Amino acid sequence: MKFQTNRPASWQSCMSCGNEVLETDPAPRCKLCKGLLEVRHRPPEISAAQLIQRFTERRGGPPGATSSGVWRFREIVLPSAESVVSYPEGNTPLLHRVALDRWAGVDHLLLKHEGHNPTGSFKDRGMTVGVTQAVRIGARAVACASTGNTSASLAAYAAQAGIPALVLVPSGGVATGKLAQTLAYGARTLLVRGDFDQCLRMVDQATTELAVYLLNSINPFRIEGQKTVIFELLQQLSWDAPDWIVFPAGNLGNTAAFGKALREAHDWGLIARKPRLAAVQAEGAAPFARSFAEGFSRRHRVKADTVATAIKIGDPASYDRAVAAIRETNGVVLSVPDSELLEAKAVIDASGVGCEPASAVTLAGLRRLVQQGSVKPADRVIGVLTGHILKDPGLLLRYHQELDPPPPGANRPIEIEPTLEALEAVLRADS
Ligand code: F0G
Secondary structure, eight states: OOOOSSOOSEEEEETTTOOEEETTOOOSBOTTTOOBEEEEEOOOSSOHHHHHHHHHHHHTSOSSGGGSTTGGGGGGTOTTOOSOOOOOOOOOOEEOOHHHHHHHTOSOEEEEEGGGSTTSBTHHHHHHHHHHHHHHTTOSOEEEEOSSHHHHHHHHHHHHHTOOEEEEEETTOSOHHHHHHHHHHTOEEEEESSOHHHHHHHHHHHHHHHTOEEOSTTSHHHHHHHTHHHHHHHHHTTTOOOSEEEEEOSSSHHHHHHHHHHHHHHHTTSOSSOOEEEEEEEGGGOHHHHHHHTTTOSOOOOOOOOSOGGGOOSSOTTHHHHHHHHHHTTOEEEEEOHHHHHHHHHHHHHTTOOOOGGGGHHHHHHHHHHHHTSSOTTSOEEEEEOBOGGGOHHHHHIIIIIOSSOOTTOOOOOOOOSSHHHHHHHHHHHO
């Protein structure tokens, strides 16, 4: 179906066959061809200057949904949402640390730290919109497959909305902090003896048959929320777009969301030019980087293997949307080995900022782009850190306490007797 006259404020459109359905249609994919859906909005009825003024006024507003870093932008996220399920989320900082400039080889790197969201990752931005939509359509239950952050976020927002949540995660493949959160927030948690790609295939099929609302980033409303990482950082930069935005890529929901956000911000006059996107994968889970290296002539699928469990994904669901995002922004896709992402993580952590392993591909990828000459030291670069340092304490303790020989930046604790002499001996050895 195509809306001819009286287009609603927002609707959903299939990215493969162009079929259009109502904004409130609950099907997670196109019913005609199974393609990925995208939410489309009529251009805002007020000018870019008026929009920017409204966003600015809301930024310092009273606590609650309006000052949320997602719903502040509601005209370009989900204009028709009236009552929203909001923690609130977003309002994450842009951080600068000289030690990270030096390590990456740039003059002034700003890090947008999405680990400062309520459940510790950027997923909350998509989930507030996804769960709001689930309530709007009267979903009886919500579900997702996850490497851990999506499930923690879904569990928290479903608890707030009072809707049962079902999550499928790879058994033994989820970092401790994320599994603990998912259980504590009360989601029905299934540990699947398989990998993330298998979990996603299962939940994708099951939700169609069981009439449970799917809240993986296949769901286009998740993408609408994740766009606000970009809107918020552009607002923090007074709508003066940077040269580059560097970020981790796994299932490619973020890549898709960032591309869509920049397309809309540009089309609707909020920014004069688009930054280039740089999507970074872990080398053992880099099907998108392989496709990019071949000019996107073919879609690759791999058996994923990396220490960064968040992005241990071999068959990313939002591939088609992400290809469009990279093409439209003259973007690049690259990968970094685990050794480099761990080294980058140790540097981010030791700077006092801290992040989870998957997030560190941002800094490791940026260093490579500078070494290759793609990013110039004077370029204005925003790096996105996607998750909080406490998400994966297991890997941290292995890195600092156990690995032999100690890896770069390892900070070994020293066990001592409970005496002043023992303490003095250590301090003497240090000086
Ligand atoms: N960084 C973190 C911390 C993540 O949790 C994820 C994805 C990504 C980056 C990659 O983002 O999938 O949009 O390309 N985590 C998902 C999950 C898959 O289930 O939590 P993407």
